[in-house]
Amino acid sequence: MRKLLDGIVKFRREVRPKVRGRFAKLALGQAPDAMLIACSDSRVAPNVFASTDPGDLFVTRNVGNIVPPHGVNDGETAAVEFAVRVLEVDDIVVCGHSHCGAMGALAAGRSRAKTPGFKGWLAHADDARAVLRRNPGLGRGLSEADRLSQGNVLAQIDHLLTFPSVKAAVAAGRLSLHGWWFDLDRAEVDAFEADAGRFVPVDEAHAERIKARLPVPPASPARRRR
Ligand code: ZN
Numbered sequence: 421m422r423k424l425l426d427g428i429v430k431f432r433r434e435v436r437p438k439v440r441g442r443f444a445k446l447a448l449g450q451a452p453d454a455m456l457i458a459c460s461d462s463r464v465a466p467n468v469f470a471s472t473d474p475g476d477l478f479v480t481r482n483v484g485n486i487v488p489p490h491g492v493n494d495g496e497t498a499a500v501e502f503a504v505r506v507l508e509v510d511d512i513v514v515c516g517h518s519h520c521g522a523m524g525a526l527a528a529g530r531s532r533a534k535t536p537g538f539k540g541w542l543a544h545a546d547d548a549r550a551v552l553r554r555n556p557g558l559g560r561g562l563s564e565a566d567r568l569s570q571g572n573v574l575a576q577i578d579h580l581l582t583f584p585s586v587k588a589a590v591a592a593g594r595l596s597l598h599g600w601w602f603d604l605d606r607a608e609v610d611a612f613e614a615d616a617g618r619f620v621p622v623d624e625a626h627a628e629r630i631k632a633r634l635p636v637p638p639a640s641p642a643r644r645r646r
Contacts, residue, residue, distance in 0.1 A: 449645025452478045454511040455503035459485040464517050464602055469609050478503050484522030488544045489582040504585045506646055516573040517602040523569040547575035557617055570619055573599040593635050
């Protein structure tokens, strides 16, 4: 807590004078481009590895970056439906990471999870094993937990497609779904490439390939702030 409090004081002194105008503008509403679904893990820092600013990302974080199928969990359902139907984001990213405690627990056997709540929540990641069975090359060379973590990203994207609003927006070309994986050891963000059947580092060339596949934004004025 001491570090947090000192951080606020430092923010007031050094950063606030420069960002007050930006936040005052954001107070009128938000129009983020993307929704990010990431793990609660303190080491996953999307504002650092994706160089984002306030207002860029609509974020939901939970243990294991899990999206239960539509209608199963009110919190996740509300967040996804708000992002898609109200904010009308262009992209949803599911971001997993290496050394994930949740995926470690899944690898060790979900039935051995220490608390009932965690055990029940982790059931929504069971589909990661089915993904690995379908894609045996996924995460080749990684630990079992890290392979499950990569499989889990794809499993949660499948769960997103159980949301009628997501399915319709994807079918209409208004929404793109992406799988990212943050590797702590390499401090590197990998993105899933369906053609390669694996996660590939997002260097300049890969970023350009991903951008080239994105739908061309409409020529209409900027999206309304919500
Ligand atoms: Zn995690």
